Amino acid sequence: MIITVTPNPALDLTWHVDRIVPGGVHRADTGRARAGGKGLNVARVAHAQGATVRALTTVGGAAGGEFALELRSSGVPHLLVPVVAETRRSIALVDEHLGDTTIVNERGINPSNDEWRALLDAVGESLVDAAEAGENAPVLVISGSLPPGAPAELLPSLIIAGRAAGAAVIVDTSGPALLQAADAGASVLKPNAAELAEATGISDPLAGAAELLRRGAELVLLSMGADGMLAVTSDAVVQARLQTPLAGNPTGAGDAAVAACASLWAEGVREPEAILRRATAWSAAAVLMPLAGEIHDSWPSLADALLVETHDFAPEQKDPR
Structure with missing residues (x-):
């Protein structure tokens, strides 16, 4: 089973307008509301591709009520x-003329300590359920930002709970939390190049990945934009990319990559190249879809078209590309 945790969920609201004019008044057809957050996007993709999932997050207020109704209608197993x-x-405003999207994200409000404890308890219970139900060890995915003021021990506590239950732990976050996740024993980390440089202060992506490995991660999946994705372990770097980058909506590409990694890990697959091929293909297939949390059915052909290279790796090496 894949258990996803979204510490800072959001009700995603999307409107399409002909053209965004700063300071102007815009008219749009009825927008779309969707239960969002990176962990939920991971759960949606993995569930649609046949994995057993349970999405955990918090919910509150009127926006939370709309969030819960949409998530219920999606059919994704969840616990709120x-x-x-x-x-x-x-809030996403799509400029139809330019094809650009302008996004405004509320920062979120920190739950109380008792509410965080309730989420941790729900994660613990779900890990027990997963261990009892599955042949393979469960996979715990912690994905997305933390609300301002979240307890410093929250992310390490989630990771430690997962590892204590025998689960692999995949973390997709940014900033100091990325280093915190590595220190706490996350199995897989999934930053992009900018997030890695910001967190480590190291401009070279391989040196930054090596720092995460030194701190305790087993595998770093590193999104490199048009250059595809890297899988970095203590002894090898595997790069996968399409010959021609795809145009489309990159919003959920990283979440699809995490879903691919989690799905294979839940099946007992640990081989970095196999994980990278699936992660890169699902990430590319997500770009072809209008909404995050979905991937295009053409992903197998995208996987076949990948250019894959493997290089030996030592921490002092520079980028081999």
């Missing part, structure tokens, strides 16, 4: 922990 604070909103 009620909180007093209003679920945040993420």
